[in-house]
Structures are given as structure tokens and as C-alpha cells.
Amino acid sequence: MKSILLIDDDTELCSLMQDYFAQQGFRIESVHDGRGGLARSLDGGFDLIILDVMLPVLDGFEVLRQLRKRSATPVIMLTARTAQPDRIAGLNAGADDYLPKPFGPEELLARIRAVLRRTGKPDAAPAQEVESGGVKLNPLTGEAWYLGEALEVTSIEFDILEILVRSSGRTVSRDELTAALYQRRSTPYERSLDVHISHLRKKLEREERTLIRTIRGVGYVFSPGCAEGA
Template structure:
């Protein structure tokens, strides 16, 4: 299956050229032409890598990267016409995996893309597909959840929320992090859809515990609300 790349650059002609070139290299590419649109697209979760220009309208590339890194570990290669060392340092400190000054040769960019994806592939081998805690087992590859061996029927969004909470390994996950699962830019006090999904997920997990014969004393809430901070999966 071809890797999918998001190109975020306001140079429409350059985007078209890169898209054609990467298609010849066996990649699928999509484009966004300003920082805000690029950030939203990058957070969709369907891309394997982002090529991000530093000088973007609406939201510059450095700010896009800083916001992206709060919510995603997707690999990013930054492009810029600015060659000052401080700009390269700023990009790398913001979380870029690689940094390429303009103008550049498409072959070099493609080589850097392949190198970053190779490094990612090695790291992914260390990322567990199966997680277990408190009688709950989540298989990320099969997208399956079981409680004491019995399947738990979750919606796609509920599964994604549970996976994010379990991968956090006891860390509090903010509402903004979880809002990404709902393809929102940022949660607000008036946005209740996240609360609804969390409520449904809790009820399904509690029901699964009851069906499997857990007593009231044995059952504990698997998802805790930490007021003013977010949610915590109880390990």
C-alpha cells in the first residue's frame, strides 16, 4: 500500500510539481495551501508524513509544527527559503524530523522522505499493537477490544479514544488531544460531543465488566475525569 504524504505549501505550482514527482516515486500525495488548513489536514490521522513549508499564510510553518507536536508524532520535513542557522534550529527544536532549504532537487527530497520513513518503520516495531490492563485487551491492528476475553462493541471514535488513553500509560490526556480524534481543531466549553463519546465508552466498558461477572467491589472506573485537565485511563 503506497505511503500517503501531505504537502503544505502556498506555492500551488510547486505543490503540483511535487505531487507529480512523488506519484512517479510510488507515493500518494495531497496538498494544503495555508497553515491553518495544513494543520487540520495533518491531524486527520491518515497521512504517513508531512512536508511543511516554513513561510505560510494564516499560520506560519513553525507555529503549525509546534501545535501539531502537541497532538501528533507524525514525521515532518520542513522546507524554507530562509537559510539562517537559527531558522534551521527553530524548525528542529519545534519538532521537525528533517529540514531542507529551498531551492532543492526533488530527488534529494524524495531520498529524505524515504530515510525518515525508514526510521519511523524501525520505531514502529517498538510500538505495541496489543495493550492489556485490568482485564481489558485492545488490539490496535485488528481494531478489537475484549474484556476478560469477550468482545466489546465500540464505534470507531470510541475505539480511537480508548487507544489514545491506553497508550498514554497513566498520563492525563487533555481534552484538546482527545478532540483531535473527533477531527476538531480545539475543544471548547460548549463542545459536548467529546463528553458524549466518553460517556458512551464508559457505559460500554462498565457493562462489559458486569457481563463478565465482576462484582461491584472488583470493578473500578477505567476512565477517570481529572477536573480542569482531561481524562486518565486507570492502569
């Protein structure tokens, strides 16, 4: 049974979600303030964390920033704020996905399952390590290296990089990436993918190397030749 930590100060919502997700085969534990949620999340043992932005003591952004210093546990953020900068702030802090309030439990369930599919250990034989342009990835452990040095990436950054590296030299469309990561189509105004790509570019930045190129209006391409020829 997958274990989920819900950090939200809405006790009624927490109770409803615990009942609903128990019926779906999940175990949910809830904490109602940011500091307590951070402490519990660092205890480990959770497959995923659902984190509200508006929390007493510590807000969700600060909880996530501190969590990411010590843990790569997948996080879905909940926010009643509709402004795009607030959502981007969550992604910048290391969230794997976000969901605006109010939401239907079915949509949250779909996103939880999508994140767990991406981050879960495979039951079949593990995928082989993949390497291109100085980037080496181990899909089984989620470890990444660039030019022989360990690369610190979040789970969703790893998945994006793996898709691009395995498609090295081929343009991967935004729709293809979004479908693989979130099991939904991209929208013209969705910025989450752009934010994650931007983070990856900064982490792969070395002199004049440009490994991930944007193909305007289409998607992205991993270009190992740009790195190797730099």
C-alpha cells in the same frame, strides 16, 4: 502506498511534486495555508508531512508547534531561509528533518525515504525492548519510559535514544548517528543532531543524573552508570 501531506503555498511547486512523487509510488495531498494544513494534518492518516515555513494565516513554525501537541507524525520542513537560527527553530519545534529551498526532488525523495525507514513498522519480527540506566524503549510502538514514567519523545528523538541505549557505554560518533538517521554524513556546521540531543537531555534530566555525555570532537555516549550512581 505511502500517504504524504504537503503544506506549501506555492501551488506550482505542489503540482510538480505531486506529479513527481506519484511516479515514485507516493500519494500526495496538498494544502496551501497554515491553518488548513494544521486541520488536515490532525485528521490523521498521513505517513509523513512536508511543511513549508513561510505560509499564510499560520507560519510553519506555529503549525508544527500546535501539531506536536497532538501528533507524532514525522515532519520534514522546507525553508527558503538560509539562516541557521531559522532551521534550529524548526528542529526545536519538533521537525524530524529540514531541507533548504531550492532543492532537487531527488534529495527530498531521499530524505522522505530515510525518515520513513526510521519511523515505519518493521515487516520482520519486531526488535526486543531495550532497557538501560532507567530508560526503557519499545521499538515496535515507539514508546519510551524513564524511571517508570512515560517519556514524551519525537520519532527522531526515539531513534537517537535507541541507538545510544543499544550502544550503552560505547561512544557513538556523530557520523554514525547521522548515517543511521539521515543516510548521509554529518558536516561541521550541522546543528540538527545537537538540537535533538539537547532536547533528550532536558527530558532525561533528574537531579544530577547525566545519561548522555558528549565526547568532544567524536560523538556521544550513553552512560547508565552515571544515572545509577546518582
